[in-house]
Amino acid sequence: MHSTDRASAEPASTPSRAAAPPLAAPPSAAPLSSASPSGASAPGAPPAAQGAGALLEEAGRYAADAVALRRVLHAGPEVGLQVPETQRRVLHALDGLGLDIRTGERLTSVTGVLRGAREGPTLLLRADMDALPVHEATEREFASRFPGVMHACGHDAHMAMLVGAARLLAARREEIAGQVVFMFQPGEEGCHGARYMIDEGVLAGSGPDGGEGRPVDAAFALHVMPGLPSGTLHLRPGPQMAASDKFRIVVRGRGGHASAPHGAADPVPAACELVLALQSAVTRRIPATEPAVLTVSGLSAGSLPGVIPETVDLTGTMRTLSAGTREVLHALLSQVAHGVASAHGVRAEVSIGPGYPPTVNDAGFTGFVLRAAAEALGPGSVQVLPEPGMTAEDFSYVLAEVPGALAFLGACPPGLAPERAPALHSSRCDIDEGALAAGIACHAAVALGHLSGRAEAAP
């Protein structure tokens, strides 16, 4: 999960080092009480021919190794697109499973392809690998060994769960009709790692060299959430997370003596009016039914009482849930900035740094995941998320190419009420390792359901 924006529209080769604010936990929802959520269209059968909870029990056999791997990864966090030590550990953990392994060219990604016993579709399961430039303040014995770097977004747990799922699924290869692509991607935190992996062929089914792979036709990812009850799964059809774009506006006037503003072109009142005008514009120009957030989070101008400055610098973020609203908001930002500046006789220079697109879950696939997870975890542990979060994820790039879903996995630490758990990106962020088995089970349930060879199991 990503909450800091990049300055450039293009993927960059250096990781973002910006400090990141804590993320609020998404709201909880009613348990999944029926087999089909509203908005989900696919019919479907249970994912695996075994009783409810059996897959969770089976996943539990891989959980101790997953916890051990998570702790090793947690102690050695790396940021950005280049996470070589993390890559080495993932490769080691996947060794011996019989996967076709490929590593990234421009980033230290790992793609493992499990070929089932029979022909069938290709499902991608994803885990992100990178940590954050945050100084860890937990006192766990496996806390980060590196000052100023921390797995504060749970990506260590994501890798551990996906390795666990790879082990479980490799052991059940005979039941699989099709392929599972295990996508381990660096650079989720603002570095567009998923975009790089798509460019290098991860959706081709077997990496850039092609091979026999059938293109990926569905994709699934989990993100742990300390603010949700441990072991529960939460997702919704449609937007699950927002598009996130950063902006900067320089209001350029003409400096002067503060006692004689008529002799200058004062950018300060223009900038103040601009902040408020932008808020009005969002509420007046974007339909109330279309969520949009525009926050001016930085504002800097002169420092001397007697001097009118030349410029005022404004920075902020925009969050939207659809491509259309995103486009409208971008246009609105420029129009209002130039208009307000013009009214004050100053100029506005506007730049927008596009971040990630909205993360949109396919309705049919979401319905399938809800049913598969309810079968694996029990219906009381699976919930339709009532509303999207306004944070962003680069798994959105994958979901823009193929149908699929991202789900939140509750991982509230033991002994804490979910609403009291330190949020993702916090220096005190922690998770319940007991949730790893549920995550392994969810990955496996989705894979076994989608690749069961029964047409009705796939959306």
Ligand SMILES: [Zn+2]
């Ligand atoms: Zn994050």
Ligand SMILES: [Zn+2]
């Ligand atoms: Zn994350």
